[in-house]
Amino acid sequence: MREKVRFVEEFAEIGEYFDLPVKSYSSGMRSRVTFGLSMAFDFDYYLIDEVMAVGDAQFRRKSQALFEEKLRHAKLILVSHNMKDIEQLCDVVVLIKKGETTLYENVKEGIAAYRGEVSATNGKTDAA
Template identity: 65%
Template sequence: MLDLIDVTKSYPSRLGRRYIFRDFNLSIPDGCNAGLIGPNGAGKSTLMRLLGGLEHLDSGRIATNRHVSWPIGLAGGLQGSLTGRDNVRFVCRIHAASADEIRAHVAFVQEFAEIGAAFDLPVKTYSSGMRSRLMFGLAMAFDFDLYLIDEVTAVGDAAFRKKSQELLQERLSRSNVIYTSHNMGEIARLCNLVVLLKPGSATIYHDVQEGIAAYQQPTAVSQREAVPA
């Protein structure tokens, strides 16, 4: 189970505090691959950062007994002055990997990311696509119970996208995902539950197609099966 309990998150602005969430609650059951969808500005990226531990709550708490990844595909998370190789080594040390495990993880990411000599260049010289390839490969090098993914399988050419999708599908045979995307085909393919996020609230749909329809045509779709978060 992943529970957000009375979560409040805000940022300072020239007009005072800007609240993204205020006393926000959400519960995602075990065994669910959740598609996180909603209009721009609803708080999807902020929610992913909170779940991945990249942002602090103003108040409330997030409760889970699952091993959760960092948000894959969102900006940040890599140290720009370090090379791709050194970033991978650094993350491995954080996860208390042994020397043999570090070598294996580095080799895996280098082969998977397909960024060539750039693997040994500073990450600040990378394009956004190269950063996403590195981040996705790095996350897939570890076994998490729950992956947080932001449309990263859309990066690269057709062959790389296919490889990424196949690897993610293999991971999901034993793990779960919270996946945010504007591609509703990907949401339908990967997810068995939809969280429709609107400013300040969320609605859970156990029927994925109904959740997608509510997002695309919110005034025309019945909310009978929706479960308030």
């Protein structure tokens, strides 16, 4: 477990603040530590609710590289309204509307269906 804590401390790059109470962290510091903690362990599936861009450009690049490495050996379940993330990270799309699901094995078709739903409702949709 100490190895995992050491990994999170080094990855988060928050220096001496790491040993302070979490309640004293800024939201950015909390996000760095949380992401580092999720990357400290190997999972078969990663469940992500909206991809977040945390930190400066260098930290985002480092985070993205590590996440991509994890996805070489794991699967991702991503909830997002950001079609760029969907296009880059997913190989299928499941559109959920009013409790009903539609599977799109072609990501571009799934994105088009989502955009059509958003357009048809003037951006007010419960589709995800």
